Amino acid sequence: MPQRTLRFRIHADGRVEERVEGVAGEACLALTERLEAALGSVVRRESTTEAYSTNAQQIQTVPVEHV
Amino acid sequence: MSHFSTVRTELRQREPLMAALRDLGYEPEAGSRPVRGYRGQTIDADLAVILQDGGDLGFRWNAATGAYELVTDLDLWRQPVPVERFLSRLTQRYALNTVLTASTDEGFTVSEQRSCQDGSIELVVTRWDA
Numbered sequence: 746m747p748q749r750t751l752r753f754r755i756h757a758d759g760r761v762e763e764r765v766e767g768v769a770g771e772a773c774l775a776l777t778e779r780l781e782a783a784l785g786s787v788v789r790r791e792s793t794t795e796a797y798s799t800n801a802q803q804i805q806t807v808p809v810e811h812v
Numbered sequence: 813m814s815h816f817s818t819v820r821t822e823l824r825q826r827e828p829l830m831a832a833l834r835d836l837g838y839e840p841e842a843g844s845r846p847v848r849g850y851r852g853q854t855i856d857a858d859l860a861v862i863l864q865d866g867g868d869l870g871f872r873w874n875a876a877t878g879a880y881e882l883v884t885d886l887d888l889w890r891q892p893v894p895v896e897r898f899l900s901r902l903t904q905r906y907a908l909n910t911v912l913t914a915s916t917d918e919g920f921t922v923s924e925q926r927s928c929q930d931g932s933i934e935l936v937v938t939r940w941d942a
Contacts (some may be wrong), residue, residue, distance in 0.1 A: 749941055755935065759841055761907050776920065778890075779918060783913075
């Protein structure tokens with residue numbers, strides 16, 4: 746039974762960094778998509794070569810801007 | 813699946829916005845109400861913090877952008893931090909509350925939460941999958 750771990754760093758200026766440790770499964774993707782919907786509109790998304798690896802670390806930077 | 817995303821974050825949802833205001837020590841009130849500015853002038857907001865000293869803090873829903881916007885009389889700003897700093901702190905708490913709610917809803921448990929010296933907040937959530 747694998748443990749999914751996500752680390753977030755929420756900066757004082759509002760930027761959110763997300764890092765997935767271990768296997769990035771469907772649960773992590775679902776959470777990531779949910780966060781993107783709640784925090785704001787995705788203006789750019791880049792898949793990396795790690796997208797095809799099942800045990801790569803996932804690093805995501807989500808800058809939070811003021812309205 | 814690994815990817816990098818750039819998200820322009822906005823104050824989109826009322827509940828995490830209300831929670832963020834409470835985190836900063838305010839008592840927000842939901843529902844349409846006037847916020848007071850200079851010489852008792854008012855403007856309608858969708859949620860507000862009524863203050864004794866200075867003008868009120870209001871947030872108005874902008875249907876075009878799908879986000880809440882701060883509406884207040886800056887000439888009457890009496891908060892302990894400048895308005896830019898206030899919005900930074902509010903946005904950080906909004907992001908934190910959003911991450912906490914979304915993580916819990918997706919079945920994750922918070923295993924660590926700490927404030928760092930640089931003012932950032934570190935959060936670790938975990939979930940066991942069958």
